[in-house]
Amino acid sequence: MEELDIYNELLMEHAYSKKNKKELESFDACSLGHNPNCGDEIKLEVKLSSDKSTIEDMSFTGHGCAISQASTSIMIDTLKGKSIKEAKEIIEIYFKMIRREEISKEDSKLLKDAMILKNISNMPARVKCALLAWHTLDDMLKSED
Amino acid sequence: MKEDFPLLKENVVYLDSAATSQKPFCVINSISNYYKTINANPHRGAYDLSVKSTTVYDNAHEIIKKFINAKSSKEIVFTKNATESLNLIAYSYGLDNLNEGDEVVISIMEHHSNLVPWQEICKKKKAILKYMYINEDYEISDSELEKITDKTKIVGITHVSNVSGTINDVKKIIEVSHKHNAKVVVDASQSIAHMKIDVQEMDADFLVFSSHKMYGPMGIGVLYGKEELLNSMTPFIMGGDMIEYVYEQDTTYAELPQKFEAGTQNVEGAVGLVEAIKYINSIGYDKIQNHERELLKYAREELEKLDFLDLYYPKNIDHHSSVISLNIKGVHPHDASSILDTMHIALRSGNHCAQPYLRSLNIDSTLRMSIAIYNDKKDIDELIKALIKVNDMFKKYNKES
Numbered sequence: 253m254e255e256l257d258i259y260n261e262l263l264m265e266h267a268y269s270k271k272n273k274k275e276l277e278s279f280d281a282c283s284l285g286h287n288p289n290c291g292d293e294i295k296l297e298v299k300l301s302s303d304k305s306t307i308e309d310m311s312f313t314g315h316g317c318a319i320s321q322a323s324t325s326i327m328i329d330t331l332k333g334k335s336i337k338e339a340k341e342i343i344e345i346y347f348k349m350i351r352r353e354e355i356s357k358e359d360s361k362l363l364k365d366a367m368i369l370k371n372i373s374n375m376p377a378r379v380k381c382a383l384l385a386w387h388t389l390d391d392m393l394k395s396e397d
Numbered sequence: 398m399k400e401d402f403p404l405l406k407e408n409v410v411y412l413d414s415a416a417t418s419q420k421p422f423c424v425i426n427s428i429s430n431y432y433k434t435i436n437a438n439p440h441r442g443a444y445d446l447s448v449k450s451t452t453v454y455d456n457a458h459e460i461i462k463k464f465i466n467a468k469s470s471k472e473i474v475f476t477k478n479a480t481e482s483l484n485l486i487a488y489s490y491g492l493d494n495l496n497e498g499d500e501v502v503i504s505i506m507e508h509h510s511n512l513v514p515w516q517e518i519c520k521k522k523k524a525i526l527k528y529m530y531i532n533e534d535y536e537i538s539d540s541e542l543e544k545i546t547d548k549t550k551i552v553g554i555t556h557v558s559n560v561s562g563t564i565n566d567v568k569k570i571i572e573v574s575h576k577h578n579a580k581v582v583v584d585a586s587q588s589i590a591h592m593k594i595d596v597q598e599m600d601a602d603f604l605v606f607s608s609h610k611m612y613g614p615m616g617i618g619v620l621y622g623k624e625e626l627l628n629s630m631t632p633f634i635m636g637g638d639m640i641e642y643v644y645e646q647d648t649t650y651a652e653l654p655q656k657f658e659a660g661t662q663n664v665e666g667a668v669g670l671v672e673a674i675k676y677i678n679s680i681g682y683d684k685i686q687n688h689e690r691e692l693l694k695y696a697r698e699e700l701e702k703l704d705f706l707d708l709y710y711p712k713n714i715d716h717h718s719s720v721i722s723l724n725i726k727g728v729h730p731h732d733a734s735s736i737l738d739t740m741h742i743a744l745r746s747g748n749h750c751a752q753p754y755l756r757s758l759n760i761d762s763t764l765r766m767s768i769a770i771y772n773d774k775k776d777i778d779e780l781i782k783a784l785i786k787v788n789d790m791f792k793k794y795n796k797e798s
Contacts, residue, residue: 259736264791291761315761317731318791319732375738378735379730
């Protein structure tokens with residue numbers, strides 16, 4: 253079944269991985285994201301470089317389905333070490349991918365593992381799970397402007 | 398039974414009747430026939446069609462009256478759904494009859510619709526909202542009923558929980574409440590399709606249900622209230638058809654039940670609901686109960702064989718009706734339900750509009766299967782197979798299983 257491809261090894265490993273699921277010792281920004289309809293709730297913590305230009309570290313805590321947990325963990329892997337400007341651009345590319353819009357080869361490389369969520373719109377009820385962390389970070393970075 | 402339901406002819410295992418039931422052909426046809434042969438605005442025209450529409454609509458009250466054994470059809474008010482009925486009670490009765498320091502007692506298992514309106518009204522009137530909690534067996538112990546005291550003015554209780562399927566002893570709760578002169582609001586949304594309701598025998602002051610959970614159409618619900626209570630209450634929604642005389646500064650209201658039925662009513666809904674009642678009566682509650690009890694027993698036995706499940710229902714099957722909440726250990730219910738969906742199994746995941754109840758159980762969400770007359774053992778077998786498959790998919794990664 254094609255829809256079930258989303259639950260592949262990489263997604264499952266991210267979903268149950270504890271690597272990025274922790275609290276940071278210190279952070280510059282923290283934001284809560286939740287989907288009231290399904291009860292998924294995550295807290296993102298972001299530590300910036302001393303000149304506030306780069307995401308030095310990021311982590312999350314909270315609970316939710318495999319798709320929301322994995323997409324959060326993948327987002328952290330993808331965006332850690334990026335400048336805020338780059339991070340915002342990659343988030344936009346991710347949103348485009350989820351909306352099934354055409355993205356260039358170079359852009360898809362920037363998404364790294366997040367590419368595995370490309371077909372999430374095959375499960376329309378789950379799109380919001382794949383977007384939760386990315387929207388939360390997007391709002392957070394926009395408010396930092 | 399499945400052949401009576403057009404949608405069930407498709408390749409679907411429908412186990413979400415607690416959210417809404419499927420509709421039989423007779424209900425669907427009755428609505429289209431109404432529009433083909435009778436449609437006109439009731440209570441307004443003197444011409445033949447309007448008279449027919451009025452008759453159909455008024456008779457519907459009479460049929461509901463018989464269905465739940467009310468004393469009079471004046472005690473039957475049509476609303477949009479159980480939620481609107483509960484809001485009507487909270488605003489028209491609660492607001493006028495609660496004073497500062499009075500208490501409203503509800504159970505922790507209430508659906509948000511029998512909870513949030515009471516929160517609002519209690520805040521407005523500085524009344525106190527108290528909860529009856531459950532024991533480890535998903536039931537309200539007798540000791541919790543001690544929360545109903547002379548300070549209690551209103552008690553809200555669901556007949557059957559939409560999460561744990563617990564059948565509450567509403568008769569006992571009503572007895573205790575009446576000793577303290579408290580009025581009792583019974584939410585029968587989850588029981589009406591499964592067991593005979595007799596409001597006089599129960600002695601409920603108010604009782605509500607939705608048509609769409611009992612094989613009828615969406616958009617129509619029922620409020621039953623004792624006549625003297627409904628008479629004493631101010632209308633909830635004002636407008637056309639609920640008035641007697643309107644002057645520039647004052648209005649007198651129509652008799653029951655029209656007083657509470659403002660605006661052009663959902664006649665097609667009433668027609669469909671009447672047909673749903675005919676359908677239920679043609680099968681008979683005895684047969685419905687026999688079939689559903691056997692299926693519930695089978696489902697519980699099969700689910701209990703799976704050691705990777707958490708199950709949330711009373712041990713005593715006599716206190717359990719038609720709804721089973723469960724979780725695959727370590728697997729989020731939304732993942733499970735998405736995967737079940739690919740196998741054409743429809744069931745609900747989430748908090749079931751009962752956040753305080755789930756929070757009290759220390760869970761965020763559950764999978765919920767619920768059964769109706771059209772389900773059979775094959776549906777349960779399909780679900781069991783699918784649950785095993787989901788667990789197999791996840792167990793390699795999932796440390797909790």
